[in-house]
Amino acid sequence: MLNINKKVKEINYCQPGDIPEFVLSSSQPLVLKGFADKWPAVITGKESSSKAADYLRNFYADIPVNAYYGEPETKGRVFYNDKMTGFNFVSSKANLNQVLDKLLAHIDDPNSPTMYVGSTEINKWFPGYNETNNASIDHLNPLITIWLGNRSKIAAHYDVPNNLACCVVGRRKFTLFPPEQISNLYVGPMEFSPGGQDISLVDFDEPDLVKHPKFEQALASAQVAELEAGDALFLPSMWWHHVESLDALGVLVTHWWRDSPAFMGRPNNALMLAMLSLRDLPLAQRQAWKAHFDYYVFSHDEENLEHIPDTVKGVLSKPHDKLAAKRLRADLLNKLKQ
Numbered sequence: 001m002l003n004i005n006k007k008v009k010e011i012n013y014c015q016p017g018d019i020p021e022f023v024l025s026s027s028q029p030l031v032l033k034g035f036a037d038k039w040p041a042v043i044t045g046k047e048s049s050s051k052a053a054d055y056l057r058n059f060y061a062d063i064p065v066n067a068y069y070g071e072p073e074t075k076g077r078v079f080y081n082d083k084m085t086g087f088n089f090v091s092s093k094a095n096l097n098q099v100l101d102k103l104l105a106h107i108d109d110p111n112s113p114t115m116y117v118g119s120t121e122i123n124k125w126f127p128g129y130n131e132t133n134n135a136s137i138d139h140l141n142p143l144i145t146i147w148l149g150n151r152s153k154i155a156a157h158y159d160v161p162n163n164l165a166c167c168v169v170g171r172r173k174f175t176l177f178p179p180e181q182i183s184n185l186y187v188g189p190m191e192f193s194p195g196g197q198d199i200s201l202v203d204f205d206e207p208d209l210v211k212h213p214k215f216e217q218a219l220a221s222a223q224v225a226e227l228e229a230g231d232a233l234f235l236p237s238m239w240w241h242h243v244e245s246l247d248a249l250g251v252l253v254t255h256w257w258r259d260s261p262a263f264m265g266r267p268n269n270a271l272m273l274a275m276l277s278l279r280d281l282p283l284a285q286r287q288a289w290k291a292h293f294d295y296y297v298f299s300h301d302e303e304n305l306e307h308i309p310d311t312v313k314g315v316l317s318k319p320h321d322k323l324a325a326k327r328l329r330a331d332l333l334n335k336l337k338q
Helices: 042-045 049-059 096-105 179-184 215-219 267-279 283-300 324-337
Strands: 029-030 065-070 091-094 114-121 143-149 152-157 163-169 172-175 222-227 232-235 242-243 248-255
Touching: 029 215, 042 049, 042 163, 042 248, 049 096, 065 096, 091 096, 096 114, 096 143, 163 172, 172 232, 179 242, 222 232, 232 267
Parallel strands: none
Antiparallel strands: 029 232, 065 091, 065 114, 114 143, 143 248, 152 242, 163 232, 163 248, 172 222, 172 242
């Protein structure tokens, strides 16, 4: 088991409708204690698992969900199979009522199979739920999703959007790493992963420091957030997080939003193009392009461009609007065809 001493900073006074701007713009994770204590879903869930399930059934739109099933020997770890040719679980479309019935049937089973429903959009699958269980960040236009199941362990991964993750039923444990620890987390394939996002291959229950020696360096920067029902975690963009559901029924509701408009595109696309165009160049050329990226992108300062008249800045103009982004994307697509 991991021995991590640093805990995520906790804020006790934060309540729905009164989230300070410094929380939503923080570069560090923050735990908001008791944030959702007054939500009907949280209150009902604290009464019993069956009442929590019935509460969700009241909103369910009868649309099949993506359900995942792992044999008891997986011990809740959602991961690859032994040869990394597939995964250690099976997935299928299912009616949520059947999933909830199976979860309740195994509520007291110490050797239960892993049952898990991930990233299901609240407003589509549970219309009306958000009206009384609202995080009061509608001005950010978040994508609100629900994650439910029994005891599970989701490998460390990152998400591009910011996230306000609300623990609704049961307890959740997040183990967090800042973005720069990617080189110490032994990240697996980009196109082939259990949840569609790159994951760390390190087993957090039994880390093999002979096979993954640099993981010890990552642990030096790790933080832990232990959430009770009603607590929330603000998770900044790109932070790596391993998520463990600790009880026989757990419900987590996430709110994802980006700090940039959608027309700017996904940064992942730029990374993939850079891998195509730059990664295999000689080291000296890669270092030269690194300097260019730093100048034009990562350390960009408007003062760098004051010597160029605004009328001829072209793609160097900032900020881009929707039309400029469309033109730039079209020009890039034409060049990629050559």
